[in-house]
Amino acid sequence: MAYVGQVIDDKYEILKLVGRGGMSKVYLAMDKRLNKQWAVKEIEKRAKDGNNEVVIQSAIAEANLIKQLDHPAIVRIVDIIDNGNVIYIIEDYIEGETLSTILEENGPQPQEAVIDWARQICEALEYLHTRKPPIIYRDMKPGNVMLKPDGNIKVIDFGIAREYKDKSLADTVSLGTKGYAAPEQFGGQGQTDARTDIYCLGVTLYHLLTGQNPCEPPYEIYPIRHWNPQLSAGLEAIIQKCTQLNPDDRYQSCTELLYALNHYEEYGAAYRAMQKRKLRTFIITVSAMVAFLCIGVVGLIMRTATNNADYNQNILQAEKASTSEEKVDYYDKAIDIKPLSIEAYEGMVEAFKDDASFTVDEEEILKKKLNANLAQLREQDNYSDLAFEVGKLYWYYYDYGKSEGSDNQITRMKSSIQWFEDAVNYGSKDSPNYLMSSIYKEIGKFNRDINLQIEEADDKGKYTPYWENLEKLTQQISNADNESEIIELEVYKLAMYSMENYARKFKADDISQARMESLFSTVKQAVSQVSTSTDKTTELKEEVISRFDSTSQAIENAYRE
Numbered sequence: 403m404a405y406v407g408q409v410i411d412d413k414y415e416i417l418k419l420v421g422r423g424g425m426s427k428v429y430l431a432m433d434k435r436l437n438k439q440w441a442v443k444e445i446e447k448r449a450k451d452g453n454n455e456v457v458i459q460s461a462i463a464e465a466n467l468i469k470q471l472d473h474p475a476i477v478r479i480v481d482i483i484d485n486g487n488v489i490y491i492i493e494d495y496i497e498g499e500t501l502s503t504i505l506e507e508n509g510p511q512p513q514e515a516v517i518d519w520a521r522q523i524c525e526a527l528e529y530l531h532t533r534k535p536p537i538i539y540r541d542m543k544p545g546n547v548m549l550k551p552d553g554n555i556k557v558i559d560f561g562i563a564r565e566y567k568d569k570s571l572a573d574t575v576s577l578g579t580k581g582y583a584a585p586e587q588f589g590g591q592g593q594t595d596a597r598t599d600i601y602c603l604g605v606t607l608y609h610l611l612t613g614q615n616p617c618e619p620p621y622e623i624y625p626i627r628h629w630n631p632q633l634s635a636g637l638e639a640i641i642q643k644c645t646q647l648n649p650d651d652r653y654q655s656c657t658e659l660l661y662a663l664n665h666y667e668e669y670g671a672a673y674r675a676m677q678k679r680k681l682r683t684f685i686i687t688v689s690a691m692v693a694f695l696c697i698g699v700v701g702l703i704m705r706t707a708t709n710n711a712d713y714n715q716n717i718l719q720a721e722k723a724s725t726s727e728e729k730v731d732y733y734d735k736a737i738d739i740k741p742l743s744i745e746a747y748e749g750m751v752e753a754f755k756d757d758a759s760f761t762v763d764e765e766e767i768l769k770k771k772l773n774a775n776l777a778q779l780r781e782q783d784n785y786s787d788l789a790f791e792v793g794k795l796y797w798y799y800y801d802y803g804k805s806e807g808s809d810n811q812i813t814r815m816k817s818s819i820q821w822f823e824d825a826v827n828y829g830s831k832d833s834p835n836y837l838m839s840s841i842y843k844e845i846g847k848f849n850r851d852i853n854l855q856i857e858e859a860d861d862k863g864k865y866t867p868y869w870e871n872l873e874k875l876t877q878q879i880s881n882a883d884n885e886s887e888i889i890e891l892e893v894y895k896l897a898m899y900s901m902e903n904y905a906r907k908f909k910a911d912d913i914s915q916a917r918m919e920s921l922f923s924t925v926k927q928a929v930s931q932v933s934t935s936t937d938k939t940t941e942l943k944e945e946v947i948s949r950f951d952s953t954s955q956a957i958e959n960a961y962r963e
Contacts, residue, residue, distance in 0.1 A: 404429055404444050410490055411483050414442055430495060440480065441495040447487050465491050467537060468560050470854065472816045474762055474802060475526035477558045496556050501544035501610060510613035513633055520607055520663055522555045523547065525773060527603065528656035531596040532820055538594050542602035543582040544609055581617035582606065585647050597649040600659055604644025604652075611637070636666040657776055664774045713739045713746075720749055729753035730767065741775045744788050751791050758888055758938055760799035768792070786829030790839050793821035797842060798892050811896065815846040822846065838878060841871045845896075865904060865911040872900055873921060880928045890932050891942045894925045898946055902953040905960035915961040922957060926950060 404427070408416045414431040420441070421428040431442045468479040481492035501519070504511065523542070530537040541559065548556040584601035586594055605616050605623065612629040623645050626638045640662050646652050653659040713736050720732035733750040740746065750768060754760050772779070772792075779785050796818035804810040825839035848868045855861040879885055879893045901908070901918060908918060929947060934940040 403427070403446075404442070404488075404490075409434070410442065410485070411481075414440060414481075414490075414492060416442065431492075439495045440492050443491040443493065445489045445491070447489065462489070466854075468493070470850070471530075471533075471537075472803075472813055473526055473529045474765075475522055475555055475557055476529070477556055477560075494556070496548045496550060496558070498548045498550040498556075501547045501549060501555075501606075504549060505544055505610065505613065510630065511610045513611065513637065516607060516610045517637070517663060517666065518553075519547070519549070519555055519610070520603070521660060523557065523603060523606075524656045524660040524663065525769065526555075526557050527596070527599050528660065528773075529820075531599070531656060536596065538596065539599050540587060540594055540602070541579055541582075542599055542606050543579050544606055547606075579617070581615070581621070582609075584649070586649060595649070596655055597652045600644050600652050600656065601646075601649075603659075604641050607637075608641050608645070611641075634666055636668060640666055657773065660773050661775075661777065713743070717746065717749065720753070726753045726756035729756070730764070734767065734771065737771050741771075742778055742782060744779070744782055744784050747772065747779075747788050748791055751788075751795050754795060755799055758799060758936070759801050760795050762802050765800070765802070780824070780828055786825045786833060786839070787835060789821045789824035789828065790835040793818040793825060793839065793842060794889075796821065797846070798889055811892075811899075812849050816850045819843060819846040819850065837874075841875050841878070844868070844871050845875065861907070863911060865907045866913065868900075868904075869908055869911070869913050869917075872897055873917075876921060876925060876928075880924060887932055887934055887939045888942065890928070891934075891939060891946060894929050894932075895942065895946045895949075897921060897925050898949045898953050902949060902956045905956040909960045915957065918957050918960075922953060 404410070404416045406416055406418060410416070410431070413434060415434055417430045417432055417439075419427060420430050427444045429442045429444065431440050432438070433440055462482075465479050465482045468477065469482075471478070477494045477496065479491060479493045481490075483490040483492070501511075527539060527542075530539055539557070539560070542557075546557065546559045548558055550556060582602050582605045584594070584598045586598060608614070608623055608626060609616060611626050611633060614624075614629060616623065623641075626633050626641060627635065640659070643662075644652055644659065653662065716732045716736035716739070720729045720736070723729040723732060730750055730753045733746050733753060736743070736746040737750070747768075750771070754764050754768070779788070797814050800810070800814045800817055802810065802817070803813040822839045822843035825835060826843060829836050829839065844867065848864065848871075852861060852864065852868075855864060875893055876897050879890055901922060905918065909915075925946075929943060932939075932943060934943050
């Protein structure tokens with residue numbers, strides 16, 4: 403057992419015990435080198451509990467899953483230390499309280515707060531479900547969600563999460579928290595999938611809204627208005643659908659659920675009753691309606707014209723706005739009027755680029771609009787162009803994880819992959835962006851996966867396709883007319899970084915010295931021709947130039963007999 407003052411791995415000093423459960427303990431620790439606080443999860447390998455082996459395997463699986471993930475609502479793992487009898491997992495220290503603690507202290511939570519948390523959890527689960535392969539969380543409950551002081555949430559404890567296996571008929575182990583777990587988690591009913599997490603989330607929302615613990619009597623999910631008639635009928639309908647015993651009767655994806663949450667008032671019994679009353683009224687008065695048909699048509703035309711005018715006015719105001727904040731606000735209003743108009747989303751994306759920094763707050767604005775309409779947007783002819791531009795926004799401008807003295811290029815690439823995948827999946831091969839989307843996607847996936855593949859000695863043959871994509875990207879950017887200076891320099895920086903770090907790997911995969919020197923020469927010449935206009939791009943250019951000598955030396959060393 404760790405103790406206060408102990409230094410783990412000559413780096414992490416234990417400050418205090420902050421939690422315990424089962425065979426693990428969690429400590430607050432200080433990184434002596436970085437002067438940063440982390441949470442240290444301690445798992446003893448030897449224990450009397452017969453399930454210890456499962457716990458150890460679960461902890462290692464959790465660590466290996468999380469270290470591949472990068473999402474603002476999901477806890478990060480930065481280190482795994484095996485000290486013989488004990489495993490230490492170093493992860494984000496999150497200030498705040500679990501939703502279960504908030505429930506215990508304050509009882510049922512306000513409806514609007516729960517809906518906001520549900521939306522954030524939905525986005526985190528959708529991120530997991532769209533990984534390749536998908537990751538199924540399987541243990542959503544109030545105790546596994548932290549509420550931070552800023553109102554945002556973090557999903558923690560991936561101990562029983564698993565990768566979805568395409569050809570598997572059932573899970574090998576039945577795990578989950580009874581009361582919250584879906585029926586299929588207890589064996590004999592097929593493999594858990596995204597709909598399993600939707601069930602667990604539905605039960606979690608039920609508990610948060612009603613204060614009724616599903617692990618205690620009456621052990622049944624009643625309609626939420628049985629406990630509180632003031633709650634929304636629409637929200638009640640959504641939770642009822644989430645918690646259906648048959649997975650086919652639930653929402654089939656978190657995208658669907660998120661859309662429902664954004665329109666929850668439309669899902670209630672009151673809304674359906676109102677629609678029925680309208681239908682009856684229509685049938686009774688159908689004869690009279692014929693007489694007013696022309697008036698209705700005229701009114702519809704006028705309303706459409708008004709909407710179009712309001713939409714166009716917001717687009718025009720956005721184009722005239724002097725600050726990026728004003729532009730974003732006008733585009734936001736335009737999207738509310740026409741949520742399936744690609745033009746407004748593309749304008750918002752361009753506005754986020756104005757200061758060459760795409761912040762987490764700006765990401766929240768964009769994702770709120772995109773996710774609410776994503777299923778329908780994907781049906782639009784030019785959606786692939788929008789996905790391509792969103793991918794580039796993340797690739798070149800996203801500032802999550804960036805700090806002074808360190809670059810977040812890998813984080814930016816990983817965050818962009820899903821959008822370039824959409825650009826490929828929903829675009830035509832004849833599209834001008836199709837080739838570039840494919841290149842970005844493959845380069846991003848390589849940088850996301852390569853460190854793990856190196857650790858597992860499974861990287862042989864991975865460098866040739868990466869090199870070919872790197873050549874194509876560099877060529878496309880250097881030949882492009884009027885490309886922005888930050889995009890040019892970021893690509894040249896990536897090329898230099900790759901040659902400097904993987905020169906020997908490229909050689910082992912039969913990339914010739916002549917090809918490497920040719921790309922090096924191309925980048926060197928292209929960088930010298932980039933004219934910078936801001937301090938940021940000037941620093942970036944100087945950074946690339948500063949790597950010339952070390953990159954040249956790395957190439958020479960790799961091919962030296």
